[in-house]
Amino acid sequence: MTIPMVRARGVRKHFGHLEVLKGIDLEVRQGEVVVVLGPSGSGKSTFLRCVNHLETIDGGSIHVDGELIGFEASGGRVRHLRRREITRQRREIGMVFQQFNLFPHFTVVQNVIEAPVGVRGEPRGQARERAHALLRRVGLEEKADAYPRQLSGGQQQRVAIARALAMRPKLMLFDEPTSALDPELVGEVLAVMKGLAEDGLTMIVVTHEVGFAREVADRVVFMDDGVVVESGAPADVLDRPASPRTKAFLSRVL
Amino acid sequence: MSLPDVDVAGAARTRHPLRWVASIVLLVLAAQLVSLLVTNPNFQWDVVGRYVNAQIIGQGIFTTLLLTVIAMAVGVVLGVLLAVGRLSENPVARAACGLYVWFFRGTPVLVQLVLWYNLSYLLPEISFGIPFGPEFVSADTNVLITPLLAAILGLGLNEGAYMAEIIRGGLMSVDHGQTEAASALGIGGARTFRRIVLPQAMRFIIPPTGSQVISMLKATSLVSVIALADLLYTVQSIYNRTFQTIPLLIVACVWYLVITSILYVGQSFIERHYARGATRNAPQSFWSFLTFRRRPTPEVPS
Ligand SMILES: Nc1ncnc2c1ncn2[C@@H]1O[C@H](COP(=O)(O)OP(=O)(O)O)[C@@H](O)[C@H]1O
Ligand SMILES: [Mg+2]
Numbered sequence: 053m054t055i056p057m058v059r060a061r062g063v064r065k066h067f068g069h070l071e072v073l074k075g076i077d078l079e080v081r082q083g084e085v086v087v088v089l090g091p092s093g094s095g096k097s098t099f100l101r102c103v104n105h106l107e108t109i110d111g112g113s114i115h116v117d118g119e120l121i122g123f124e125a126s127g128g129r130v131r132h133l134r135r136r137e138i139t140r141q142r143r144e145i146g147m148v149f150q151q152f153n154l155f156p157h158f159t160v161v162q163n164v165i166e167a168p169v170g171v172r173g174e175p176r177g178q179a180r181e182r183a184h185a186l187l188r189r190v191g192l193e194e195k196a197d198a199y200p201r202q203l204s205g206g207q208q209q210r211v212a213i214a215r216a217l218a219m220r221p222k223l224m225l226f227d228e229p230t231s232a233l234d235p236e237l238v239g240e241v242l243a244v245m246k247g248l249a250e251d252g253l254t255m256i257v258v259t260h261e262v263g264f265a266r267e268v269a270d271r272v273v274f275m276d277d278g279v280v281v282e283s284g285a286p287a288d289v290l291d292r293p294a295s296p297r298t299k300a301f302l303s304r305v306l
Numbered sequence: 307m308s309l310p311d312v313d314v315a316g317a318a319r320t321r322h323p324l325r326w327v328a329s330i331v332l333l334v335l336a337a338q339l340v341s342l343l344v345t346n347p348n349f350q351w352d353v354v355g356r357y358v359n360a361q362i363i364g365q366g367i368f369t370t371l372l373l374t375v376i377a378m379a380v381g382v383v384l385g386v387l388l389a390v391g392r393l394s395e396n397p398v399a400r401a402a403c404g405l406y407v408w409f410f411r412g413t414p415v416l417v418q419l420v421l422w423y424n425l426s427y428l429l430p431e432i433s434f435g436i437p438f439g440p441e442f443v444s445a446d447t448n449v450l451i452t453p454l455l456a457a458i459l460g461l462g463l464n465e466g467a468y469m470a471e472i473i474r475g476g477l478m479s480v481d482h483g484q485t486e487a488a489s490a491l492g493i494g495g496a497r498t499f500r501r502i503v504l505p506q507a508m509r510f511i512i513p514p515t516g517s518q519v520i521s522m523l524k525a526t527s528l529v530s531v532i533a534l535a536d537l538l539y540t541v542q543s544i545y546n547r548t549f550q551t552i553p554l555l556i557v558a559c560v561w562y563l564v565i566t567s568i569l570y571v572g573q574s575f576i577e578r579h580y581a582r583g584a585t586r587n588a589p590q591s592f593w594s595f596l597t598f599r600r601r602p603t604p605e606v607p608s
Binding site for chain 2: 104106135136139140141142143144145146147149151153154155156157158159166167170171199200201212215216219
């Protein structure tokens with residue numbers, strides 16, 4: 053049996069008195085595309101941010117590709133990892149944000165090569181060549197020397213995807229990648245993501261795009277109020293939801 | 307009902323009679339100022355002309371510039387450290403840096419200068435060692451604290467407090483999403499600060515820092531109270547002998563203006579450098595900066 057790409061067990065997280073994650077169990081196989089649905093405030097972003105340790109979990113555990121994230125367990129004792137080791141773990145996990153978060157003072161190509169050159173020590177020339185290939189893949193090769201502010205939202209988000217891919221991540225996390233976009237720009241970003249899914253990249257995608265879930269996801273997970281309410285094949289969860297909470301949510305977004 | 311057929315091409319311009327009145331008033335005032343400068347013999351322009359490029363004045367300018375550069379350098383380095391300290395997660399560092407800023411901003415720099423100069427009354431000897439334990443090095447304060455060192459300490463430590471606030475403001479104005487994106491890419495803290503946060507903060511740090519440099523240039527004239535021969539002290543020591551007070555003060559003003567003008571030009575170049583990617587349009591040209599034209603407002607991308 054191969055190890056799962058992500059294994060979350062009983063993940064708990066609170067902010068002050070607010071319990072945001074109340075024991076999340078989730079497994080993602082290698083190459084699997086999981087779409088996470090759920091109402092606003094249900095903890096979807098928080099869960100994604102725990103997977104690459106942008107938030108420190110309070111209980112349970114998250115393994116990515118067999119490696120415990122953010123902590124080290126040995127001889128029955130668990131300790132927090134040092135910042136340097138956490139930074140190293142994050143290099144294997146790409147993340148795409150709702151607000152793109154491109155570096156505005158760098159050109160598109162500089163955005164893409166910053167991490168490979170700066171932290172992996174890849175030679176600049178080689179990194180630029182790969183960056184151009186990645187930009188071609190997201191359909192933006194001709195924008196390599198533009199600054200992010202000169203691009204539309206959809207173009208910026210595609211650059212953000214190329215920037216994350218430049219680190220050759222094993223796993224990609226997408227947090228509502230199309231929610232900040234004008235409706236006519238959503239399609240171009242989803243098309244790029246679909247291409248990645250077809251290439252076998254392991255992805256966890258938080259989105260309200262039910263059409264994307266139906267077409268691309270291997271599995272749909274419905275979260276509400278800090279727990280996974282149900283999980284299964286897109287057709288099952290979207291067309292024959294078992295839980296009334298899922299039913300109520302879907303009737304609102306469809 | 308039909309609307310009239312109108313073409314606005316070739317419409318008459320709006321008249322601004324008040325602008326004309328204001329311009330005429332200003333021109334009259336300017337003419338009076340010029341006539342005062344030319345006709346009043348008390349300005350003694352010949353004396354100004356004789357001293358304006360005298361060698362001794364040059365030495366004073368050198369001291370003023372040297373002091374400005376060193377005190378500003380001390381201020382910037384200290385300011386970065388204090389700003390990082392005030393934004394750190396360590397409560398002790400936060401409190402200590404806050405206390406520093408509170409003290410140095412809350413007391414007059416002139417008092418601080420005189421205090422450093424007279425440090426020997428407080429500590430006749432300065433020594434380094436373990437508190438209440440053995441001393442490693444010790445020195446006589448009067449020998450150690452020269453007027454120049456007192457001036458650097460007084461101006462530099464004070465400047466650090468102001469720069470800390472400017473830099474902290476600049477760092478806080480950078481969107482938190484930038485640090486998150488860098489973290490998610492596995493870029494370490496130091497590199498994120500240097501490559502991502504600081505360059506973006508610079509856009510907010512440079513303009514007030516330019517004002518600080520100009521303030522510092524003028525604040526260095528305070529060191530004349532501790533007998534350091536800067537530009538002001540030099541002209542004072544001349545007019546104390548010759549009683550040509552006004553023309554010598556004009557000489558000092560001319561040089562302060564020349565230097566601040568050069569600084570102003572330099573600042574505009576640095577600002578343009580850090581404006582990369584800040585707007586959709588090309589950075590503002592140097593000429594429109596000089597002619598005080600407003601920056602085009604950045605468009606908000608969709
Ligand atoms: N850093 C934080 N501090 C305090 N509360 C937070 C923080 N981040 C998220 N929350 C709260 O946690 C809850 C879940 O947020 P989030 O994970 O963003 O939900 P979702 O992405 O599903 O909309 C919300 O009530 C939100 O206000
Ligand atoms: Mg969210």
